[in-house]
Amino acid sequence: MTTTNHTGLKTFAIFLISFLFYSCTEDTIDPVYLGSIHGVVLSKSSLEPIEEVEITTVPVTSVVFTDNKGTFVINEIPEGEYSVVTKADGYSRESVKVKVIRNTSTELGVKLSSSTLLAPAPFTPVPENGATNTPLTTVLKWAVDNNSDDELSYTVRLFESNNINPLIESVQLPDTTLTVENLKHGTTYYWYVDVVSSTGYITSGPTWRFQTIPFPENRIVFTSSKSDNYEIYSSSPGATSLVQLTSSDHYELRPLLSSKRDLIAFSSNKNVDYHIYTMNYNGSEVRQVTTLPIAGFHNQGIGFSWSPDNGQFIYSHYDKLYRIDRTGVDLVKIATAPKNRNFRSCDWTSVGNKIVVETIGSTIYDSEIYLMNANGTDTVKLVDNLSGIIQSPSFSIDGKQIMYTRDVSGYESSTGRQxxxxxxxxxxxxxxxxxxxxxxxxxxxxxQPRFSPDGAKIIFVNASNDGSGKKSIWIMNKDGSDRQLLIEDAEMPHWQ
Structure with a gap:
């Protein structure tokens, strides 16, 4: 006794849906060469022709039906590989692969088994077909009518939209449920169930679909080492929708959300040196911006900032401060640091079109903060080189103030401890x-303090001064009151 495998049919069905979606965006029209398929459908047990069998193809071409001799013809079909799919009441559904060649008739014979020999078909899916806002962890359920009390098993295949390879393929399941986890936001998934009888016959259920919850409008981005590497995450101000955006073998640091909240800039050492990258707010479409790296004294990828209109970046490269278009073109030097000093962290405000930038000497305790015009002119020292580490300058929302940190203990050691x-x-x-x-x-x-988008709060990092504890992100009012823990094991926050 043999089994009927419908994996190919389902895989190509998922591909068909994706193909139809993307074909709408194609601009190039290639020549189309045509062939045809001539076939006959017979009963597997009696070899008698079967009339009124619905014949379709994947990818789709046309729908035809067999005549009283069981024959069918599909004319003028573009050359290529297809699955010919049969559907008839009382018979199994079959899928046969064929190759259509230009100006040639491809002959095909299909034999159908009586459906009384097959396992019952699944129905009543959960999530229901076409469901939206499905959680990223969800339980797939289905029902069957097992009137014969046969011992059934199930195979579930789950596909992500636009991918013909199964994301999940679970076989020989004894129950009509399957928990799936780590689904993507705002993504359509397709799935189907094969019901397998104790004698090995298979009935393949219909293809169902659901869409997951949309990507949250998170306004806080940060870096965390919780996954054994520094990766970028986003979160809501209430820390209720934490999402990991990057996953790599390298350090991804200092994420900065654009004011339009459509792009995230960050630095990465994936090419050894730290460079500026951008990605969409959901972590997709990562693009490298710089070819000249972020570099300098004690500058591990932190020395850069968005322009106020999000069209450019400023960033530090040793004793030079550069401006570059976010597409990676038009690199311009705008300032040179004082002798024996490098630029480090910086910020840019639209109010007066000003830049605030930290300069640093060869030791991390040798730091000053300067204010200048966006073209590098009229440089003024705002914070002198005091004892202890001074760092992380940023503007207030109205551009009238700068915020920074200083180790008031004045402690200095070769380890850079504060x-x-x-x-x-x-x-x-x-x-x-x-x-x-x-x-x-x-x-x-x-x-690492930054102002909130409304200027009423400050988001910052607090950590033990012995260097052994985890860093955590906190928020507080602008006057320092009402300190609240927001996210543990996290740093480099940016709230936009």
Whole structure:
């Protein structure tokens, strides 16, 4: 006794749906060469012709039916490989592969088994066919009418849209459920169930589809090493929709969400040196921007910033500060650092079209902060080289203040350790400075601060000063009150 394998039919059915979707976007028209298929459909047991059998092809060409002699013809079919699919009441559904050759008639014979020998067909899928907003972890369910009390098993194949290879293929399942995990946001999936009888006969169910929940509108991006490497994630302000965006064998650092929230810039050392990359907000379409790397004293991929209109970047390369179009063209030098110093982290505001940038010497404790025009002119020192590490300058929303951190302990060692780093806000016009880390626990550092999009809050990192603990992202009011833990094991936050 033999079994009927419908894997090829289903695989090509999924491919057909994807093919129809993408064919709408094709602009090039290639020559089409035609052939034909002549076939006959017979009963497997009696070899009698079967009338009124529906004949279709995958990819789709046309639908025809057999005549009273069981024969059919499909004329003017483009050359290529097809699956010829039969459908008839009381008979098994078959799929036969054929190759159509130009100006040639391809002969085909198909034998159908009586459906009374087959296992029952599955029905009532969960999620229901065409369902939307399906969770990324979901339970696939189906039902069968097993009137003969046969011991049935099931094979489930799940396909991601536009992919003919099964994402999941689970065989010999004893139950009518299967849990699937780690599905993608906003993605259409197709699936079907083969019901297998104890004697080995197979009935292939219809193809069902569902769509997962859309990608969340996360406004916070950050870096985390929770996956044994530094990867980029996004989250909502309430940390309710955490999504991992990158997965690589390299470090992906300092994500910056564009003001339109459609692109994320980040740095990566996938090519040894750190370069600027961009990707869509959902992690797709990663593109390298720079060919001259981010580099300099103590600059592990942190020295870059979006332009206010998101059309360009500024970034540091040793003692030079460059501007480059986000497409990777038009590299322009806009400033040179003071002698024996390198540029490091920076920010760019539309208010007055100003840039704030940190310069640093050969030791990490030798740092200053400067203000300049976007073209590199009128450079003014805002923060002197005080004892302890000074770093992470950024603008307030209105461009009237800068925020940065400083280790007020003044401690300096060859390891770059900080004992009491705090967040400061400095008024650019009055030069008044206020500290907003009054609620910081002893023995910790506040680091990497950025203003929230409305300017009312500060997002920042807090970590133990011994270097052994995990860094965590916190938020607080602009005056330093109401400190709240947001995300554990995370750093380099950006809220847009």
């Amino acid at each position: 004992l009491d780093a705090r967040i400061f806000i400095k008024d650019i016009e009055s030069l008044d400075v206020i500290e907003v880390s009054g609620g910081k626990p002893n023995g910790t550092n506040d680091l």
